[in-house]
Amino acid sequence: MSSYDVIVIGAGVIGASTAYHLARLGAKRVLVLDRTQVGAGTTSQSSGILRTHYSVRENVALAQDSWGVFADFANYLGDEDAASGLVKCGYLICAPEGPKLQPLTLALEGQRQQGIEVQLLDRQQAQALLPIADLHDAALIGFEPQAGFADAYLVATSFARSARRGGVKIMEGVEVQKLLIEDGRVIGVDTNMGRFMAGTVISTQNIWATQIEQWTGITSPVQAERHTVLALEGPEPYTYAMPVFKDLGSEGMLYCRSYGGTQMLVSEGVAGEVLPSPDNEQGDVSLDLIASIGAQAAERFPSFETAGLASSWTGVYDVTPDWNPVLGRLPGISGLVVGYGFSGHGFKLSPAVGRVLAQEALGLTPDISLAPYALERFAAGRPLRGLYGVGAVS
Template sequence: MKRGYDFAIAGGGVIGASIAFHLAELSDASVALFDRGEVCGGGTGRSCAVIRSHYSVASNTRLTLRSLEVFRDFREALGEDGVACGFVNSGYLILAGPGSFADRLADNLARQRELGADTSPIGRAEARELHPWLELEDVAAIGWEPASGYADPVATTLGYVTAAQRRGVAVFEHTPVERLCLAPDGGTSANRVTGVTTPGGTVEAGCVVSAVGPWTRGLYAESGLSDDAVEALRLQVSRHVVLTFGGSSEYGPEIPIVKDLTVNNKMYFRPADGGVVLVGTGDFGDPLEDPDRMTATAPRDLVSLQRTQIGARMPAFEGARLTDSWVGPYDITPDWNPVLGPAPDLPGLYLAYGFSGHGFKLAPAIGRCVAQSLLGETPDVDLAPYRPERFRKEALLLGAYGVGSIS
């Protein structure tokens, strides 16, 4: 292992991998990527990998539109013949019940079209043609995105890592960043980050990128930063449960994804391997103190609730059998949007955390935009709305649908 790099990236999930690739693609900088286990072994590997442009925060839509272009032609975007992301162009339906959500959905679809999104309002009859399994009598408004879909999160991340390595990025698996190296900044009492400490020793870096998501608070604490600095991250971690159900017939891979805003937990569902339906939630989930101590068991009441809700929305799944379940951590900020930018009061550190359940779909564009920012270039999409200081200034990026991963 070299003892110095221009950039050291902590975290080998899809965000860290995308940043590493784009730094190498856009420059001759030396880059090292560190992961505590195997790359994609954290939250990314448990992602449901839904890709849609439906957001009510304009900068999110801009990022996802650029990311969608990458997912739809992954090999071309990375310049590598041997990579794949497993993108399935299933399309995406979003359902709202009567009242304010229906109005917000209609307004938001119009705003998205102004930003270039291929999305439109449709009626129940057209929605049933697209997805004949659906019961829609309680639905007042429906949005449709024909270009959206889902992908394979592990294949996507490994694609970025492979392409990054071929461009000279050094990738260190099973090499956790244990601490940030801190030194006085220009003789003042303030600190700057000068590198990272790993089990193999200290690695100096011109800039450290923290892309460890749910482990960000732990990295700050282990580095000896104050409790106030840890709390200023405004980061909470929660446990999210994903379930798969088998119905009376096989659920085909190109059936559209559905986001259901008529239920309190903002349920979503999509096809999964084996002809089953994958079901998740867009709510907070279960509070989690330590992402390394995450109970894997799916609560019975959640299984019962999701079975009931999926059966009501698709009668073919009434009384469906549970076929699998898994859990993953969400790193959540107060406005359910990521933090991207230099760490306040800690020069030498760039923060990328708080993706709140939608990091995967943003990752291609965020990786490029962060790399451009780090290299002193103007990013394709302005990242200023995601600056860490927004929490101090109460400049939150609040979505139209309230808190949750649909912002």
């Protein structure tokens, strides 16, 4: 069969979630195409942190809704073997006196207004949760118990398996080369494996969303940005019981979490290296960057002064001008729905985003509005800009 009701381009965690939700909502003839394999794009490079902490209210709503899915993943999918790898260790965020204090105060207050459990901790209470940290300069500390981290690859493949069980066809190794448009309507796609017809196409292509611009002439304001992640082996373990930690006081706005129950996964939450074209191959990890991240980590975690580098890798973000995704229909073309530009924080949003993209594509009213995420927000001067400046904490 080469004719479908809906075609999804891309089987990362966003495309796999979208496909699953299409089936869950009753769509019958759904095809997912991926040029490589399920979850093998930027999803496989994710740090996997799950939190609802955002200064952009719309993101809080998507993350809150998604947390409910992560916390009950196997049940939600109706698949007792489905796993997300969730470690529910909570999320600790702190700021010293200075420019990040007011944004953190406002974001924590906003979360509370949206019904999120957020505790304000003193240094001693925070220290008890994360005894390996030195929090002497923390002027404000927020703790979100319903948070932690999970495995983005596991989640993508679990969504994909449940989508298949729901009747979705997933083809790997198939690259979409062109979107077919007739009289302003999408009618299908051309691929390296031939032509597939569908009146609705959903693009969840991440950094490769620049292809949408080539196919339609409609701008795709997304650029590929490479980031480096380190795993450090310190003299004291960073255990699974210790919370994810966000350090707004460090130069690189570091984020850290347990890695394997003993090591520390650490990376910077600021702008990365802009790549000339979309490419998620491993990049070089410079000694200077290792030294810089290591020094920042040791400032906050004194015993990590003597930590060793256990491993390192790079991953690529699909960054938009306001560090928030573009979700929904594009102007002037019917039948095309997009979800790209997650700017390094899309995993935690993936269950809800998949559902609302599926609802939009099927002509249902999304139960969380896509309007704030419309592409048109950039031209209209209504960016979803977070209070922390550039960086995935948004």
